[in-house]
Every structure is written in C-alpha cells, then in structure tokens.
Amino acid sequence: MELQQIESMWFHWSDVEALQLKGFKYIPMLIYTGDRLHDSPLGYKESFIGSPLNLPLLYYEEVYRLFNSMREKLKVRIVRAIEGRGKRALWPCEILDLKEMQDEVNRLATRELLSRENPQDLEVAKRLLRWFSEKESTPEENMNRTIEITNWRGKKFGEFFMKALEIRRKYPSARFWFNFEVL
Numbered sequence: 001m002e003l004q005q006i007e008s009m010w011f012h013w014s015d016v017e018a019l020q021l022k023g024f025k026y027i028p029m030l031i032y033t034g035d036r037l038h039d040s041p042l043g044y045k046e047s048f049i050g051s052p053l054n055l056p057l058l059y060y061e062e063v064y065r066l067f068n069s070m071r072e073k074l075k076v077r078i079v080r081a082i083e084g085r086g087k088r089a090l091w092p093c094e095i096l097d098l099k100e101m102q103d104e105v106n107r108l109a110t111r112e113l114l115s116r117e118n119p120q121d122l123e124v125a126k127r128l129l130r131w132f133s134e135k136e137s138t139p140e141e142n143m144n145r146t147i148e149i150t151n152w153r154g155k156k157f158g159e160f161f162m163k164a165l166e167i168r169r170k171y172p173s174a175r176f177w178f179n180f181e182v183l
Contacts, residue, residue: 015154036088078090092175093164
C-alpha cells in the first residue's frame with residue numbers, strides 16, 4: 001500500500017527548529033505535539049533546553065496557540081505518550097487539506113531551506129555548525145556542509161509530506177493519521 005512508503009522518516013530537533021526560524025508553523029506544530037503535549041508554551045521550551053538553536057519562547061507560544069486552534073477545527077486524537085508519561089497528538093489526514101499546510105509542504109518540496117546568500121540563513125547555519133562540522137575541514141567547508149545537510153533534510157520533510165498530500169488527493173476518502181515518535 002502507498003501509505004507504507006511514507007511510514008517513517010528520521011530527523012533531528014534542530015531540523016524542526018530551523019523550520020521554525022524560516023517561518024514554518026504547521027509542520028513544526030505537528031511534530032512537537034505529536035511527540036508530547038504540554039500545558040503551556042513554556043513546557044515546550046523547557047523540553048528543548050540545550051537545543052542547538054535555543055529558540056525564544058515566542059516560537060513555542062506559536063506551537064501552543066496553533067495546536068489549540070487546530071484542535072478546534074480538526075478531530076485530533078489525544079493518546080498516551082510513547083514512554084507512558086503525558087499525552088501526545090495524532091493528527092488526521094485532514095490537516096493536509098488546509099491551504100497553510102499545503103503551502104508549507106510545497107515550499108519545502110520546491111525550495112532550499114537555507115541560502116549562502118542570505119545573512120540570516122548564515123546565522124542559522126552557524127548555530128548548527130557543531131552538529132555537522134568535521135575537524136579536518138575548513139570553516140567554509142563546514143559552513144557549506146551544514147547548509148547542504150540542512151537543505152537535504154528540509155527536502156526530506158518536503159518529500160515526506162508531499163507523498164502524504166498526493167495520497168490524500170488520490171484517495172480522498174482514505175483515513176490516516178500522522179504519528180510522530182521521537183527516539
């Protein structure tokens with residue numbers, strides 16, 4: 001079945017944070033709330049203390065606000081978190097019907113996440129350097145590697161959600177849920 005083709009995808013939390021810094025809202029919200037629900041924006045931020053990008057609280061306030069807004073529009077299933085503590089969200093395929101979600105998916109699938117020509121993107125890449133740097137490489141090589149890997153991972157997000165969107169369009173009556181397990 002086609003759904004099995006999109007059943008899993010590996011990512012790092014820094015990838016989700018990079019999406020947020022680039023203005024993505026829906027995809028990060030799906031992933032954060034699919035991992036664990038929190039009672040406040042601060043709960044999300046505290047879960048990621050020490051993360052590579054150390055985002056300000058306002059990014060987690062957006063996750064919290066958007067989750068509560070989407071929860072009123074869609075039949076989000078709330079289930080026990082993987083470790084058994086707390087709860088997490090399972091997102092229905094109808095999330096893909098939202099124009100904002102489709103715009104984010106199309107943007108990821110068709111554009112690069114970071115550009116060497118954009119000073120703000122270079123700042124994001126600098127914050128990610130420790131994850132992708134190699135001791136034998138020059139600073140410029142490490143910066144290029146970081147941008148390339150981040151862009152590749154962004155494309156993988158785009159491909160994952162684009163495949164789900166194609167299946168949703170091909171089989172509009174089919175029901176499926178987005179399940180995110182963070183390992």
